[in-house]
Amino acid sequence: AAGVIQSPRHLIKEKRETATLKCYPIPRHDTVYWYQQGPGQDPQFLISFYEKMQSDKGSIPDRFSAQQFSDYHSELNMSSLELGDSALYFCASSLAGGLSAFFGQGTRLTVV
Amino acid sequence: GIQVEQSPPDLILQEGANSTLRCNFSDSVNNLQWFHQNPWGQLINLFYIPSGTKQNGRLSATTVATERYSLLYISSSQTTDSGVYFCAVDRGQGAQKLVFGQGTRLTINP
Numbered sequence: 258a259a260g261v262i263q264s265p266r267h268l269i270k271e272k273r274e275t276a277t278l279k280c281y282p283i284p285r286h287d288t289v290y291w292y293q294q295g296p297g298q299d300p301q302f303l304i305s306f307y308e309k310m311q312s313d314k315g316s317i318p319d320r321f322s323a324q325q326f327s328d329y330h331s332e333l334n335m336s337s338l339e340l341g342d343s344a345l346y347f348c349a350s351s352l353a354g355g356l357s358a359f360f361g362q363g364t365r366l367t368v369v
Numbered sequence: 370g371i372q373v374e375q376s377p378p379d380l381i382l383q384e385g386a387n388s389t390l391r392c393n394f395s396d397s398v399n400n401l402q403w404f405h406q407n408p409w410g411q412l413i414n415l416f417y418i419p420s421g422t423k424q425n426g427r428l429s430a431t432t433v434a435t436e437r438y439s440l441l442y443i444s445s446s447q448t449t450d451s452g453v454y455f456c457a458v459d460r461g462q463g464a465q466k467l468v469f470g471q472g473t474r475l476t477i478n479p
Contacts, residue, residue, distance in 0.1 A: 290466065299455060299469035300412070313466050345410050357402060358467060360412040 261361035282350030292347040375470035390441040392456030400459040
């Protein structure tokens with residue numbers, strides 16, 4: 258069965274650079290979520306989209322922005338990267354009102 | 370916001386042992402999921418279980434919604450069961466913004 262696809266899997270950036278993470282949800286899923294997991298931490302909700310509109314917002318820094326496109330894929334844009342942004346970034350998808358969120362394999366971002 | 374507490378934080382067992390992981394939550398929930406994060410970081414869905422009991426092979430889970438806790442049982446542990454087990458909840462309808470517990474790190478030694 259198709260799963261949530263994230264790219265790239267690994268990314269190394271320098272401080273103050275920008276990064277773009279991509280997420281392709283499970284086919285027919287209309288809702289995507291972004292989570293950030295710092296080293297040794299639990300995943301923290303960043304932002305979600307339903308039918309290309311932002312549906313909820315968590316602890317997402319102002320330096321980050323995201324959107325969902327007409328084909329339902331989503332991109333997380335991160336600017337002015339800081340060392341503390343180094344983390345595993347997960348995308349998840351679900352059907353609106355669906356029972357479970359399914360997570361991608363994550364993008365490991367390292368800021369040096 | 371809702372609080373999620375998992376116990377124990379760490380668990381070390383020998384292969385073949387059974388284990389019980391607990392998740393307490395501070396408010397009523399409409400969604401509760403258990404995940405296994407393997408050593409490569411992948412988050413794998415185990416159960417969607419806002420109430421009741423489910424079983425999948427050597428794993429089973431029970432949620433007592435009225436008492437605000439859930440239990441994950443692992444029987445006949447294998448080394449591949451090692452990793453971090455997360456409980457995550459949401460108060461909304463369906464999978465909204467999940468709030469995760471801090472996880473239980475399980476190590477199964479051969």
